Amino acid sequence: MKFLVITLFAFFGTTAAVQACPTFSMTGVEQYNGTGDVLYSPQSYAVVAGGENYIYNCPQVRPLTDQGPGYFASQPDFSFYLTGMGPYALHITVTGKCDTTLLINTGAANWYYDDDDNGDGGGKITLRNPSNGRIDIWAGTYDGGYCDAVLTLETF
Numbered sequence: 001m002k003f004l005v006i007t008l009f010a011f012f013g014t015t016a017a018v019q020a021c022p023t024f025s026m027t028g029v030e031q032y033n034g035t036g037d038v039l040y041s042p043q044s045y046a047v048v049a050g051g052e053n054y055i056y057n058c059p060q061v062r063p064l065t066d067q068g069p070g071y072f073a074s075q076p077d078f079s080f081y082l083t084g085m086g087p088y089a090l091h092i093t094v095t096g097k098c099d100t101t102l103l104i105n106t107g108a109a110n111w112y113y114d115d116d117d118n119g120d121g122g123g124k125i126t127l128r129n130p131s132n133g134r135i136d137i138w139a140g141t142y143d144g145g146y147c148d149a150v151l152t153l154e155t156f
Contacts, residue, residue: 021058028079050146063113070101076136088155096149099142107133
C-alpha cells in the first residue's frame with residue numbers, strides 16, 4: 001500500500017510540474033495580428049519578463065536553438081497571428097531592465113530559445129522562413145526574477 005501511495009504521488013507530482021511549464025495549448029495574454037509588410041517597420045510591445053517555470057524542468061520544451069537556463073510563465077505572453085510572411089525573415093528580440101530570455105513556439109510546434117544573442121542580456125531569435133499562422137512568445141528571465149521589458153518584431 002505504501003508503495004502505491006508513493007507511486008501515485010510521484011506520478012501526479014510530476015504531472016503537475018509538467019503542466020506548469022510553458023505550453024502552446026493556451027493563447028497569449030495579449031494577441032495581435034500582423035503581416036510581413038506591416039512588421040517591416042519594427043513593432044514593439046511592453047511586457048513584464050519572467051515566470052515561475054524553470055525551463056530545464058520542462059521536458060516537453062526542447063528548443064531547436066540555444067539551450068540555457070531561463071524562467072518563463074506557463075501561458076505565452078503573446079500570440080501573434082501572422083500572414084504574408086513568405087518573402088521575409090522575422091527578427092524577434094526582447095530587452096529589459098534585467099537579463100531577459102526569449103522562448104518561442106511556432107505554428108509547426110517548434111520551440112526556439114535564446115538568452116544573450118541580443119547583447120546586454122537580451123534574447124534574439126531570427127526565423128529565416130517564418131510560416132503564416134500563430135506564433136507564441138514568452139519573455140523570461142535568466143535568474144527567475146521579473147522586470148519590465150520590450151518585445152520587438154521586425155521583418156527583413
